[in-house]
Amino acid sequence: xxxxxFQAIADPNRRAILALLAKQRLTLNGVADNFRISRPAVSRHxxxxxxxxxxxxxxxxxxxxxxxxxxxxxxxxDWVEQYRQLWxxxxxxxxxxxEEMKKEKRxxxxx
Amino acid sequence: xxxxxxxxxxxxxxxxxxxxIREFDAPRELVFKAHIDPxxxxxxxxxHGYEMVLxxxxxxxxxxxxxxxxxxxxQEFGFxxxxxxxxxxxMIQTFEFEGYPGHVSxxxxxxxxxxxxxxxxxxxxxxxxxxxxxxxxxNGMERGVSDGYDKLDKIIASMISEKE
Numbered sequence: 001x002x003x004x005x006f007q008a009i010a011d012p013n014r015r016a017i018l019a020l021l022a023k024q025r026l027t028l029n030g031v032a033d034n035f036r037i038s039r040p041a042v043s044r045h046x047x048x049x050x051x052x053x054x055x056x057x058x059x060x061x062x063x064x065x066x067x068x069x070x071x072x073x074x075x076x077x078d079w080v081e082q083y084r085q086l087w088x089x090x091x092x093x094x095x096x097x098x099e100e101m102k103k104e105k106r107x108x109x110x111x
Numbered sequence: 112x113x114x115x116x117x118x119x120x121x122x123x124x125x126x127x128x129x130x131x132i133r134e135f136d137a138p139r140e141l142v143f144k145a146h147i148d149p150x151x152x153x154x155x156x157x158x159h160g161y162e163m164v165l166x167x168x169x170x171x172x173x174x175x176x177x178x179x180x181x182x183x184x185x186q187e188f189g190f191x192x193x194x195x196x197x198x199x200x201x202m203i204q205t206f207e208f209e210g211y212p213g214h215v216s217x218x219x220x221x222x223x224x225x226x227x228x229x230x231x232x233x234x235x236x237x238x239x240x241x242x243x244x245x246x247x248x249x250n251g252m253e254r255g256v257s258d259g260y261d262k263l264d265k266i267i268a269s270m271i272s273e274k275e
Contacts, residue, residue: 083122090155090157091155094155095116102141
């Protein structure tokens, strides 16, 4: 299975876990209390999030605390932003071509 | 250059589709022409720093296309597909990057007439899977990052000299 940020956020439960952890650091049980899905299921999602680098789990005494690593999430917006810029470059060139076409058309109409 | 129109890309996590929306300060007829006239098409479709070679171009319903992006180091990236429908309002085509064979997307572009001789283009791309979509975006990103706006300046300069 892929382990990257896109895999991490592909699942709605994992997105909800991230949204929850973005507000506060919680124990594994604290996270599970917020969800209807089973504790082992929450635990599996946390494990995937940790493997994708989006959540950091630390053992403190008997409790395991989960913290979010939001800088990793920025990879997603950057990636779509880069793609957007690629298209923007093309469309900016198309704008210039369209301007030329409009001028030519006006020229023809005048004749 | 005219006032800047924004390019909007929507790619929701976990979905196998994406949308690109852009408006143009030109009538639909001209935006369509820039998509089907090979001389115009090659001037804007390639990424910066790449030469765009249209090898096959049959912009009619049922026609096919193949083009190559060449960079300065002589590396070539081929793309091909078929035009399912080509009309002024709707262009539907398949798209395949030859470096990622067997992964085909279906691109549907609509051109909508707006008041004031303006046009809104919406591209809806549907991929075979979420990872196909993510793969092609990441690939496009790598190809897209290159050297500034010098290519644009050259095109404008050559268009001006042609007219004189």
